Amino acid sequence: MKASRSFSEWTPWLFLAPYLLIFGTFVAWPLTRSLVLAFEQTYGPKTTAFVGLLNFQFVLHDPLFWTAVRNTVLFTLAAAVTQIPAALGLALLLNRPDIRGRRLFRLIFFTPSIVGLAFVAIIFTLLLEKRTGFVNSSLHSLFPVWDPDFPWLESYVMPSLIAAALWLSAGFYMVYFLAALQNVPAELIDAAHIDGAGPWQRFRHVTLPEIRPVLNIITLLVVTGSLQLFELPYLFYNDTAGNGPENHALTIVTYLYQTGFRTGDLGYASAIGWVLTLVLVGFALLQRRMTQRGES
Amino acid sequence: MSPRPGDRASLTSRLLIYGLLVVFGLMTLLPFIWMLCASIKTKGDFYTSQFLPPGHGFLGVAWDRLTLSQFAQLFRDLPVARAMLNSVFLASVCSVVATLCCAAGGYGLAKFRFRGRETVTSAILGTVVVPTALLLGPSFETLFHLGLVDHYAGFILPTLAPAFGLYLFRQAMVNSVPPDIIEAARIDGCGEIRIFFQIVLPIIRPMLSAFLVISFIGIWNNFITPQIVLQSPERYPLSVAIFSLRGLYGDDNSLIMAGTLVAIAPVMLLFLLLQREFISGLTSGAVKG
Amino acid sequence: MSSARFASSRALSPGIWIILLLAVVSTTGVLLMPAPERGGAVLWTFIDYNGKNYASILAAWNRAHPDTRLQAKVIEYAALQRRMLTGFFSGTPTADLLEVERSIANRAFIGPLDRVGFVDLTDYLRADGLTDEIAPAVYTPWSSRGRIFGIPIGFHPVLLAYRADLVEAAGIDVSQIETWDDFFRLLRPLMFDRNGDGQPDRYLLSGWNNNPNTIDILLLQADAQLFDPAGRPTLDTPRNAEILARLVSWFAGPNRIAADASDFTFAGNRQRLEGYVVATFMPDWLAGSWRKDLTPLAGKVKLMPLPAWERGGRRTSAWGGTMIGIAKSAPRPAEKWELVKMLYFSRELAETNFNEFLIVSPLRRHHHLPMYDRPDPYFCGQPVGRLYLDQENNVPTRPSSPYTQEALRLALDVLGTLKQHAEATGRYDAASLEPLAHQLLAEAQRSLLRQIARNPFLLAAP
Secondary structure, three states, X not given: OOOOOOOOOOHHHHHXXXXXXXXXXXXXXXXXXXXXHOOEEEEOOOEEEEOOOHHXXXXXXXXXXXXXXXXXXXXXXXXXXXXXXXXXXXXXXXXXXXXXXXXXXXXHHHHHHXXXXXXXXXXXXXXXXXXXXXXXXXXXXXXXXXXXXXXXHHHOHHHHHHHHHHHHHHHHHHHHHHHHHHOOOHHHHHHXXXXXXXXXXXXXXXXXXXXXXXXXXXXXXXXXXXXXXXXXXXXXXXXXXXOOHHHOOOOHHHHHHHHHHHXXXXXXXXXXXXXXXXXXXXXXXXXXXXXXXXXX | OOOOHHHOOOHHHHHHHHXXXXXXXXXXXXXXXXXXXXXXXXXHHHHHOOOOOEOOOHHHEOHHHOOOHXXXXXXXXXOHHHHHHHXXXXXXXXXXXXXXXXXXXXXXXXXXXXXXXXXHHHHHHHHHHOOHHHHHHHHHHHHHHXXXXXXXXXXXXXXXXXXHHHHHHHHHHHHHOOHHHHHHHHHHOOOHHHHHHHHHHHHOHHHHHHHHHHHHHHHHHOOHHHHHHOOOHHHOOHHHHHHHHHHHOOOOHHHHHHHHHHHHHHHHHHHHHHHHHHHXXXXXXXXXX | OOHHHHHHOOOOOHHHXXXXXXXXXXXXXXXXXXXXXXXXXXXXXXXXXXXXXXXXXXXXXXXXXXXXXXXXXXXXXXXXXXXXXXXXXXXXXXXXXXXEEHHHHHHOOOOOHHHOOEOOOHHHHHHOOOHHHOOHHHHHHHEEOOXXXXXXXXXXXXXXXXXXXXXXHOOOOHHHOOEHHHHHHHHHHHOOOOOOOOOOOOEEEEXXXXXXXXXXXXXXXXXXXXEOOOOOEOOXXXXXXXXXXXXXXXXXXXXXXXXXXXXXXXXXXXXHHOOOEEEEEEEHHHHHHXXXXXXXXXXXXXXXXXXXXXXXXXXXXXXXXXXXXXXXXXXXHHHHHHHHHXXXXXXXXXXXXXXXXXXXXXXXXXXXXXHHHOEEHHHOOEEHHHHHHOOHHHOOOOXXXXXXXXXXXXXXXXXXXXXXXXXXXXOOOHHHHHHHHHHHHHHHHHHHHHHHHOXXXXXXXX
């Protein structure tokens, strides 16, 4: 783009002003403030006391925090190995010109991601209820040996959350894969076909390298999104403020929310938030390095 | 796209694919169908039948036992109409203003070369990695000091500057607004504001409407921020209002399903109307088409 | 190229028009909505029936005092908690009077004493000579560091409700039961397996090791204290280790007698109707809720004192509770105190609470009322009120620490670990689990102390 000399130097700032004003007040300032808060103990915004590194020292020895870390990491791994293959699989099924009704199926698979998390939580807690829930009652009528009182929500916390998250996001990421697959040059596939490559080999050696940039982005989205998992478990187990039975549903962000808004300790919540930020930045950097290595 | 040699697969493999698609499609849709059925059943039938109550009517369904009383109850006895108004208000106002803010900001960053541009760009885009939860506390504190807790503005203002939106619009400006048009307009004597509204915005129309719909749905579905910021029930959006039904009427699942249906139907409708814009807008950030 | 022509040649797409239209219409709508009027004092309550409950009392008050009117607003439990805490933390408006449940009230006691959002009622109670109206032990959940912040609606003794039809059909005489061991031994024949799935068709007790209510009731009953009277945590006592170790065999192993029939869910209630569980912990308010919601069980349930942990031991416990408190932000607190007295100390409320919800009043002045001796057909003609009132002096003192829930959660974690250990080793007897229980409780104690030590606002109780 060649530089234009005909505008006044204030013009770009004029266009940026509304955005920057809001961004400064509600993103940049709170971010700076959270750095200060992380060294304070608070009881709501009105009562604060400086405590130095105590919050960070405590977070390292806080068993509840480590429970939250374990649950979050478990969920993230499970989300990555369920959602990405499911999304890619659906996209591959739909990316065939000889299948009719592709747009209808794409629409169907995508609809769950329009539903808000609060509503997903309401629907799934009812679906997964003992006895009266749809999942147990239909499994019981299909397979009579299935226990109609199978305690999904009570004893299978992670599988329940993972199922809900899968239902919600598979179609969402599918759309990205579909867009990427449609950009794979047909000649490449044809050439591989003529060379006698089987379907798996064509996928492995032609399609996959072509869609790798999107795969990387999706992985980043799934992982960073899952590490911030909050609404789903919080609303599933609203009666225990998101802890769930034996704390199995407690995630890092749920814990942050509880300390900040139920205990009023915005300081400790900030410390937890910064630890999480470090993990996220670390993962993003790691992923970037791996992407670059893959390309070179 | 022309059919490729490999795509004319055998009938069996095509049948297999259809079979898989139908199975997965059903699995995706069943929760919706179940919810729809639950919302028009009586409280008693909710527990005794999976979909519609069995009876002697057409298709073996007891059509006469279906009821719309849950919906009547939602709108007559419960503040759902008010929550609906709040949701529409918050989602539409936030998405319109946020779109303008981001479009203007993206334009400023993409089409002007000025001192500090790189710093501003990387500062804004850098915040994408910051978890939203980190800002919950300090943002609440900021709202408290500004006196905006429990005001609509306290919810609206912080949603107006999403980093993702700025990124999308900057990208759209770089890709689809040719610098020559702007230059030509300047030579014609157009003011900068007029150039932006009359020339630039019409060109990026597809992105405008995509981002509008995306933010509308995102804000409609937002639960945590309104739950923290908007304290009075008369300001609750549907997400918070319907979820609190579960606390007060926890045993009336038909009512809760009806409420959920009412809350997701408007965005479903909007999505069905505008799905093409929505999906292309979503993917344009990640996949260059 | 003319820029004006360039613009007008392209119409905006439907999405933009729809959303712009929605924005204009809804903004107009919101602007036209009348602001809610705030006349007089407001009471927030989370229990639907209480709004109606107070209707006649409030109507009478408002007729007599047109210048200090009071209106009740029902707010969902979680929303009430959020709004109360946000109000206390940040000064957003709250109601003048707050009717809140135990776990919510507790949350307000974490900060410095002078920042507790409720008005300190201790001196008002003393000035009006009402301190002895309610047993001192009943006040502890509503107190912090020795100051009373709320008036409880009841003291909620726990009895055991059992399926009299099943028990009597089996020819079992419950009057012979004094301890939990007696209970399990005598009722054991009810746990047969007729459907042949290898599991008993029925269990003796409703409850589970990860259900905080179950464990809280049993620990309180056993005097397994999580805090000392000064509010310091005492998780690692021999008594706690013993009780937790003994509880393992209730929930796991060959002698398991408990099953999880969840409260207040349709599935749990259906299990109760089918007789999947024989006995359930029954505070007064839950008895009222059963009588209202579980009508098919009418005439099939009876109440008995809890079997004790040891002969001569405590035969009751405590579960739940609601208090009324005055927000510090409320203008003219003395006048609000009059409202509280009018509501919570009235005979009319004691009568509605018992007749509608079986909640027995904590006020001694009402305990002679004849309604408490009335036979109740739902409970096979037992004098329900008297059965609960008989336990008044045995109800355990509950801790007032804002860390009560954390301590209980830690105890639950210990029990869970013990259970896993027992399942892994196949040894479920208390004696072999006790050393591990000691060790785990010591860890839990350290963890809780660390958590409390980092709170600079909560000074040790006087």
